[in-house]
Amino acid sequence: MNDKFLAAKVNTSQGDYRVIVGKSILDTLGSELENANLKNKRCFLISDKSMFPKKTKQLHESLESQGFITNSFSIEFSEELKSLETVTKIYNWLADMKAERKDFIISLGGGVAGDIIGFVASTYLRGMPFVQIPTTLAAMTDAAIGGKVAYNLPVGKNLVGAFYQPKLVFEDLDFLDSLPEREKTSGWAEAIKHSLILDQDLFEEFYKNHDQIYKLDNEYSAEILKRSVAIKAKIVSNDEFETGDERIKLNYGHTVGHAIEKISNYSEYLHGEAVSIGMMVAANISLRMGLINKDLVNRQEEILKSYNLPVKLSGIALEDILEAVKMDKKNVGGRVKWVLLESLGKATISQEVSEDIISESILEVMN
């Protein structure tokens, strides 16, 4: 097996799988699928409409030329459409196409597509094998790895779901070409987050070599992406079901980030943008708790700004954020589990943050 593009192996109770990262690597997909034991040669490619027709067609043709009988279905995905209705449309298509349990499903799209298609794969015929081919930077660094699949209920995000691991995660940077600049940028938040919580050296690379990395068109940027991906893979391998204190660390910046997204109806801020502001709040809390110094808060702010991520918030009331934070689904026993920094590359968890510190830290990011 060619390991040139291997970013990480994820070890889980449902089996181990490879995460492949590279540029223009579609011709290696067939051998990766075979290596992942997907030898049945009949697959169901479900793609985000925004990938249609060009990228879907390109993937479809590549699969066929590598010997896989491919059936395609393109459908619109968005946070509002992350519903049982969309799930049902895909079930119905699979039923019409007479998909069998020994066939496999491929998801082509961003985080929402991967979550829904993964959920379909986890339940249709009591589970079909599936492959993640993420097409956004945020999904490449985070959502596609680790098997969290779900859809939303009107009362909350991701309330129905499962841990259902893919057989392969295949990331070709060419899929980022068609992404609007803002979407591409927002994906940096998760990649930089990994360095903040677990890898100081990676943070320094993000910091020093911004110009090369940001372009995402060279070998070096693929190597950096691989390192960020490897951090996610390691965390999932160590704490697959988020029962320990490891996987929750990926929530750095997400408590306030989710609150911002929810209050603005998932329309004003992209996920990574909300997480970026949320990370500034978490850093401010860490400072006020005496865990880190101001210099680290400033460095975090500087790096986020240099990757064109927002660090300030406007148009949202403090009270609304406090209220939404209290409703976060990761709260335990009614108390917020804050992910904080205790140094660069090291995160910690605290349920002991006072209301005053939370309010002051949020006010600090308000314009």
Ligand code: GLY
């Ligand atoms: N996106 C966070 C996780 O996979 O746990």
